[in-house]
Amino acid sequence: MNVLVINSGSSSLKYQLYDMKIESVLAKGRVERIGMETSILSHEAEGKPETREVSEILDHTTAIKKVLDMLTHREFGVLRTIEEVDAVGHRIVHGGESFRESVLVTEDVKLEIRRLFDLAPLHNPAHMMGITAVERNLPEVPQAVVFDTAFHQTMPPVSFMYAIPMVFYKKHKVRRYGFHGTSVDYVSRCASDFLGRPLSELKLVVCHIGNGASCTAVLHGKSHDTSMGMTPLEGLMMGTRSGDLDPAIVTFAINKEDLTLNEVNSMLNKHSGLLAVSGVSGDVREVVEAMNNGSENAKLAFEMYANRIRKYIGAYAASMNGIDALVFTAGVGENSALLRSEVCKGLTFLGLALDDKRNEERSDQARSISTADSRVDVLVVPTNEELLIARDTYRLVRETPHT
């Protein structure tokens, strides 16, 4: 069975085509600048040259059509006809409280995703355009939706409630939802496989450190607490996001600088984090480079960044009353040995000991980077959200009897 995985943004769309028999990627690519005359489709198929096509793609329906054309292209394609696409899986950022797991797309599901537009005004409408676009091009093909928030729906109220008047929760569903759930779910399972211990007896802290960053306490295979909140702004310090701060700063800044809601939102989401403190960049690699070249601000930014992660690991170890393994994943988590060692430096009180040599080794496999006698395993596990979306889609479609 071939499953097409779609991550649809407002003006871009990423895709991967999986052959689920052997879980291999047949082709992948992206469409950028949707809505313009010069949209770009870049496509890469296994064993074939990479190709780029510039054309006018004014909407998502055309974008999906172009992708299907490319997948069945005589030279660059991997399918003979579009009938060989058996199912489509979509990444959806926000599932609110309605979705605790992945589901097949139905009219009710679409209605519910629309109801959630308020909670994810930037993401859910764009995902919906992707779903509609697939419907128009492949009306007979079943679609599934996989939510970033679903994995965290197991959190107890103790973790997800905010200490503000209840009316905000009851009326507007203000609560912690958490994000990166698909990645944390996938990585936890890999960690359990790697350690050869069932998830049901493990206490994990998963650090998904990429462009956005979050920590999750995974207790016995379920999300117990996570650092991102109602929106992805809370928690860790990120490339350009502030993460945790005294909420009074927001009203103070609005008042002192005469800011509009849009300006204060943009300030916290796009002008803060590593970028604000280092004054150099929101990219960890560039901050590290500046730090090595003697920039004091870059050094401060990097140390703040690591310290915030360390604090969350400590907090979650306390919250779960223990920690069996610490797992690093995503772009920075998988690639920055320096960050991992900086974070682990202050965690020796847990009995955690990093093996510096193993930490430095590069690999695209799940691996342990702690010493043999460390009381806490430290792992690096490459994430693969697309594969999990493909797996969920495959499972849902197979479970559903065809009429």
Added chain:
Amino acid sequence: MFRKIGVVGAGTMGRSIAEMLAEKGLDVFLLEQTPQQLEQAMSLLEASLDRQMERWAITAAEKKLILNRIHKLNAVQELVNCDLVIETVTEDLDRKKEIFQELDQVLPPDAVIASNTSTLSLTELAGVTEHPERVIGMHFVYPAFRIDVVEIIRGLQTSDDTFVRTKSFTEEVLAKKGVMVYESPGFVTTRLICLLINEALHLLEEGVASPEDIDNAMRIGYQFEHGPLEMADRFGLDSILAALDRMFREFGELKYRPSFVLKKKVRAGQLGVKTGIGFFQYDKDGDRIT
């Protein structure tokens, strides 16, 4: 839905509208009379984006993208591919008529021609075109990227189709409230705000309160962002005078007669923020000097 928008005139309002449209991701085609004026307008527009950046509203990458979406034109003919053209030149009826005539000839019949006029007659502007049904008013409030309301003005011959397309574009793409008004000098916003400002000037003339106190009373008392005098400074005292004069002429009612202090200020060239002095003083960034 409109995707390519022409903006004729790159004065304060034209620049502000162009900036807002490009920020919303639309392709903007900006037209001025001479290349020099256009270059000057672009550098002012860039300065405005820099100020937005300083206020954390946009990032450096976003600024670049916005500027890339603004295309500079030198002739009306180059607007031929636009779906919507917004005219923003000075409030001079004859000048506007000329432009409407030219636009009407250049643009395909289904393109919409809008004017940002605040006091002139849409019906009269439409009268010089062969397709008056596609002429409409879109009155933005300065600064267009911060103020989310547009008065959509129906002239006598404006078609339902033109109105519906303009309103859904305003609300869905620009995410601004579209208020429908029928043609009448000053519409809703200009008529009410000019009267408020004029009355504030009468208070000043009568010595009832100082400029600071008039502004503080209204700013704090009724949650205005700026008091009426600072508001006048920001709009430009010459624009306020012109609008009042026109409404006075059209309605013939004394309440629209511009106050003498307003006329005196305009004669003295103290036009508000743009000259650094009006009822208050301002630095080059338009911030009030206290």
